[in-house]
Amino acid sequence: MEGLDFTMRLVDAHCHLEDESLHARLDTVLRDAREAGVVRVLTCAVTPGQWPTSAAIARRHPDVAFALGVHPWYAKPEHLPRLEELRQARELGATAIGEIGLDSKVDAPSMDLQTAVFETQLAIAKELALPVVIHCRGAFNELFASLKRIGTPSPAGTIHAFSGNVQLARTFVTFGLKFSMGRSLTYKRCAKRDELLRFIYPDHFLLETDSPDMPPVGAAPDAPNEPRNLLLNLRGAAELLGCDAAEVAEATTRNASEVFGLGL
Secondary structure, eight states: TTOOTOOOEEEEEEEEEEEEEHTTTHHHHHHHHHTTTTTEEEEEEOOGGGHHHHHHHHHHTTTEEEEEEGGGGOOTHHHHHHHGGGGHHHHHHHHHEEEEEEETSSSSOOEEEEEEEHHHHHHHHHHHHEEEEEESSOOHHHHHHHHHHHHSSOOEEETTOOOOOHHHHHHHTOOOOOOOOOOOGSSOOHHHHHHHHHHTTTEEEEEOOOOOOSSSTTSSSSOOOOOGGGHHHHHHHHHHTTTOOOHHHHHHHHHHHHTTTOOO
């Protein structure tokens, strides 16, 4: 990718290597990521059925960290007792509890069930002092209420694919949260997003791909998104901020390392 220094160290702060489209060719996916300068990848489980896969990927690949959680889209009543298993997350080697959160844009599960599943996981993360990886879509008020009730771990974690405005970001920063962004960084200029980016950079900003979903502008068409495409998101962020890409890479890698204890 022209104009980018491939010696930069990058962290993909949110992806899903458990997905079959990536897992079936994982060695190649991670080799390509390393060649693009991605030195660490955080893969996030979305159901209890994926938890063993997440741990197994990280055992096999030292450059992969993992998070265990139940995504709001997949929350089921029978998951509530299984959440007790997350108390073993640190012993299993997990770096975070995630992907967890709230989403009002889906008809089901109900917000009551989503909230019960989310707040249980949030409380466990706080007890374990593991950061959280939060999904929130159309439910920022509900998220604020949950955070106020339960609190956050230390370090708190991230809201991934954050699409809120500066006012919302200011609120969530008071809980210690940071923000990871991906594909939206490659869109044309947008006043709301650009103002947000200027507010969260450099101290509260991380880069992500959300692979295999959310391919950035410029990625290979008709192919799953991959961690190597983090370079496209980096380039987008640097152009929007008017900063050198190496500077953005350094800041986002530092933030990811601090939040998730990556030792980079």
